[in-house]
Amino acid sequence: MPSSAAATEPAQVAASFGRQFYVRSPSGAWAERVAVTRGKRTDVCVGDQAEVRLIGASQAVIESLRPRRTALQRSDRRHSKLLAANIEQAGIVVAGAPRFSEALLVRMLIAIDCAGIGAALIVNKSDLSEATGAIAARVDVYRALGYRVFGIAARARPLEARAQLRDWLAGHTTLLVGQSGMGKSTLVNTLVPDAALRTRAISTALSSGRHTTAFSRMFEVPAGIAPAAHIVxxxxxxxxxxxxxxxxxxxxxxxxxxxxxxxxxxxxCRHRDEPGCAIREAAGRGAIDPLRYRLYLRIEGETDQGS
Ligand SMILES: Nc1nc2c(ncn2[C@@H]2O[C@H](COP(=O)(O)OP(=O)(O)O)[C@@H](O)[C@H]2O)c(=O)[nH]1
Ligand SMILES: [Mg+2]
Ligand SMILES: [Zn+2]
Structure with missing residues (x-):
């Protein structure tokens, strides 16, 4: 066997869909391509750094993964799912219309904090002033907790949105999360002008033409918009x-x-109805935000049933 056949290349996982992945060369040495894993390995996700073996002009096999610096997970009843690896910061996109779910926000923040990832709130659709005003008091709670908050309008004022996020994005890989309808994809298209085109290319390559939108993908932000930035x-x-x-x-x-x-x-103490619970007492007198306390109890009630 010629020695070149045994050589592997460093790669970054730029998208995942089922058991198929899209990988890119960190140095740009080869064009992005579809990759599969060896055996039945499925614990690969966007952001992973891998060693791949290139096959022909458009395919690759993921041979191994490097240790992850960070790993963001969520879990359903039985399984935990990897959402992204090696992410340094996350932007949780919320909006007034449709009104974001604070229950979901609390959950995402817990997972992000526990993964050692920085979090910011990106309040989108600020052109909708009435709806945005209606969530302002809730957003203030998170600002007071120390989370960075951006108020943007990705569709209505895209150039301003770019300028607002530029320094925060620069030099980092940033994950955008949130409910559907908050404007994540609109923001990505603002920051990465050819994102829609590239998504179609990835989608076609991964699904051989089937229509797929439900996958995570990483893009390089053009340096003129934010230097050395990637967004997922x-x-x-x-x-x-x-x-x-x-x-x-x-x-x-x-x-x-x-x-x-x-x-x-x-x-x-589990901070429910135990006597002398400092957390419940603080929530009772408003020193802890009562809604966040209730949302926390809801999470604990649910994980009881799940385990
Ligand atoms: N009014 C307003 N609507 C927006 C803004 N940004 C996005 N939208 C709209 O919100 C809807 C959902 O956007 P999308 O990017 O698909 O959200 P995603 O599901 O989070 O990816 C679309 O109809 C967008 O046009 C904004 O700045 N202002
Ligand atoms: Mg979207
Ligand atoms: Zn307690």
Whole structure:
């Protein structure tokens, strides 16, 4: 066997769809191509750094993965799913119309915090002033917790949106998450002008022509819009399970809980109806946002049933 046949190439997973992946060369040495894994391995996701063997002009086999710096997961009843690997920061896209679900926001923030990924809220559709005004007080709660907040209008004021996000995006790989309808894809198209075209190309290559939209994909942002930036568009989530995390992790990802954890009367307090619960008492007098406290209890009630 010629030695060149044994050589592998570094690659980054730019999209995943079922058992097929789209990989790119970090140095641009070869054109993006479809890849499959060896054996039945499926734990590969967008953002993964891999070693691939190139086959012909348009295919590759993923031979191995490098250790992940970060891994964002969500879980349904039985399984946890990898959403993205090696992501440094996430933008959670919310909007006033349709009104975003704060229950989902809390879940996404817990998962993102636990994965050691930075999070910002991107409040989109700020041109809809009435709807945006109606969510302003809720957004303020997150700003007060220390989350960075951007107010943009990706469709109505795209150039302004680019300028607002430029420094935050620069030098990082950023994941956009949120419910469908919040404007993630619109924002990606604003930041990556050929994203729609490239998505069609990936979609065609991965599905041999079938219509597929529900996959995550990574794009390089043109340097003129934000230098050394990559952005990952994801399909919208309707649910976001946290069963892959421990109760301790979930509680500590509620930032305002942290100074009070350990101050409850009982060491094993679950912050529900235990006497002397410092968290519940703080929520009762408004020192902890009561809605966030209720949403936390809802998550804990659910993971009880799931396990
Ligand atoms: N009014 C307004 N609508 C927007 C804005 N950005 C996106 N939209 C609309 O919101 C809808 C959902 O956008 P899309 O990007 O598909 O959302 P995604 O499901 O999160 O990817 C579309 O009809 C967009 O045109 C904005 O800045 N202002
Ligand atoms: Mg979309
Ligand atoms: Zn407690």
């Amino acid at each position: 568009d994801t399909p919208g989530f309707r649910s976001f399970g946290l069963a892959h995390l421990s109760e301790w992790q979930r509680a500590h990802a509620m930032r305002e809980f942290v100074p009070l954890l350990g101050r409850c009367r009982f060491n094993d």
